[in-house]
Amino acid sequence: MTADASAPVVIAVEIADAELADRLTSLLGDISGIRLAMPGEMATVAIVSRGPQGAVEPTGIELTPREQDVLALLAEGASNKSIARQLGISIHTAKFHVGSLLEKLDATGRTDAVAHAARRGVINL
Structure with missing residues (x-):
C-alpha cells in the first residue's frame, strides 16, 4: 500500500x-x-x-525558590561549579542545595532527581 x-x-x-x-x-x-x-x-x-x-503524581514537595533554581540548572545538566557560577553562590552552597534536592525528591543521583521532579510535576521538561 x-x-x-x-x-x-x-x-x-x-x-x-x-x-x-x-x-x-x-x-x-x-x-x-x-x-x-x-x-x-x-x-x-x-x-x-x-x-x-x-499521570503526574501529586507533588507534596516544598522547594525553596533557590532549590527550584538549582533544579532547573540540574535539568540542563549543569555541574555544581556551573550552578555556583550562574547563581552567584559558592560551590559548597551549590552542593548543599543539590544534596537537599536529592533528599526531598528521594533520588539516588542528579538525573534521578530531575526524573522524579518531572514525574511529580515539580519541573516541566
Missing part, C-alpha cells in the same frame, strides 16, 4: 479530558494537510491520553 503524498494525514484524538481534546482538535483542524478522523475511522496517527501510568 503506497501512501499518496497529497492525501491528508488523518489524526484520531482519544483523550479523556474533554477540554484538552477540544483545544487540541481546534488547533489541529486549522493545519493544512491534516484531517481529523471521524469516530471509528482508521487514522494515520492517533493521539491517546497516557492514562494512570503517565
Whole structure:
C-alpha cells in the first residue's frame, strides 16, 4: 500500500479530558494537510491520553525558590561549579542545595532527581 503524498494525514484524538481534546482538535483542524478522523475511522496517527501510568503524581514537595533554581540548572545538566557560577553562590552552597534536592525528591543521583521532579510535576521538561 503506497501512501499518496497529497492525501491528508488523518489524526484520531482519544483523550479523556474533554477540554484538552477540544483545544487540541481546534488547533489541529486549522493545519493544512491534516484531517481529523471521524469516530471509528482508521487514522494515520492517533493521539491517546497516557492514562494512570503517565499521570503526574501529586507533588507534596516544598522547594525553596533557590532549590527550584538549582533544579532547573540540574535539568540542563549543569555541574555544581556551573550552578555556583550562574547563581552567584559558592560551590559548597551549590552542593548543599543539590544534596537537599536529592533528599526531598528521594533520588539516588542528579538525573534521578530531575526524573522524579518531572514525574511529580515539580519541573516541566
